[in-house]
Amino acid sequence: MKQALYFGVLSVLLAGCSQFKANKPQTSQPINLEAHVQTLAEDVQADVPTPAQKFATSNSRNMLLGKWYGIRKTANGGQKEWLTERSADGTYRVDFRFIAKNGDVRSQSEVGFWGVSGGIYFRIFRGWVTVTGMKPADATNADHYDAYAIESLSDSYFTYKHAVRGQRYTVKKMPADFRLPVTVKSDNSEPLTFSY
Template sequence: MKQALYFGVLSVLLAGCSQFKTNKQAASIPVNLESHVQAHNDDVLADVPTSSPKIVTSDSRTMLLGKWYGIRKTGDGGQKEWLTERSADGTYRVDFRSTAKNGDVRSQSEVGFWGVSGGTYFRIFRGWVTVEGMKPADPHNADHYDAYAIQSLNDSYFTYKHVVRDHLYTVKKMPADFRLPVTVKSESNEPLTFSF
């Protein structure tokens, strides 16, 4: 009986894991991460499923822990980088670094809660981290609650699509010691390093 139960559970787990899109990527971080992520985005766009893949929630939740890095060009010729760190207690922190076309750099840090249910990844934004401490967000603002359809997820890349805005994002898994350079000034709207 135990052996039959074991093989039954194992077959369900394997079936769920087989739904993940797998890419054979080099384990090292590419020299030009921006073009590498963009190339991955192009590959994913060509193969985006019409519905979310069947995903075992506990597996995807475990895979999403840790630090994930993203970068994209902005409409004004600059670029925006972000580093999201998800913790097992359901909290997240995301550090943003925006570089304008003229070279000016701004940083911002946000915190909140995150989770996964089936093929949906969600975030609840709770506030900003500033020099003075935590600045809470308005919990009545509907824009502070986001849901994303998981497009693909493996040990190296995570691609997800905002269910309302239809924006597609791809991020790369980073080592635990990876950090974005953060610009800290004395104004209240500038970030401060923060740990959960």
């Protein structure tokens, strides 16, 4: 079952890579994406994630630091990519890239706090990064607080499931220099750290 899931993720990643070539934006390109996707099948065979219950909270937290890339098709025939960067100080930044079915591309960046407790990964969304600074989110909105069951975690892959909506995500660890391309009206060079 897990192997079928990984091959499903592989096919989505490969489809996403072909779109990068076909719809090459005028902005910076992701670094080394094709090389990482091409080795995904070998990685899955060699690095089956360990069930999350076998990790202490501190181990899981340390493994989740850095950049993690995900991609999935949307219900309307488009594509959504995201790159989450988690820092040791408990902050995160996630850059999204949305590609509509007609080829239109838009980007969005969000920041917040993250953590791990036992087999639960959680995020607290605090705002959006814009070219003029940070736009705070409404802290009273319950939808800005998310909890996920950690299903599997390794040095290369992370699978987690939303505790309420039941959506499952699998992401791949990326090198520190990996970036998503962004559209002209967005900026992903803001510092990751922030304060209130």
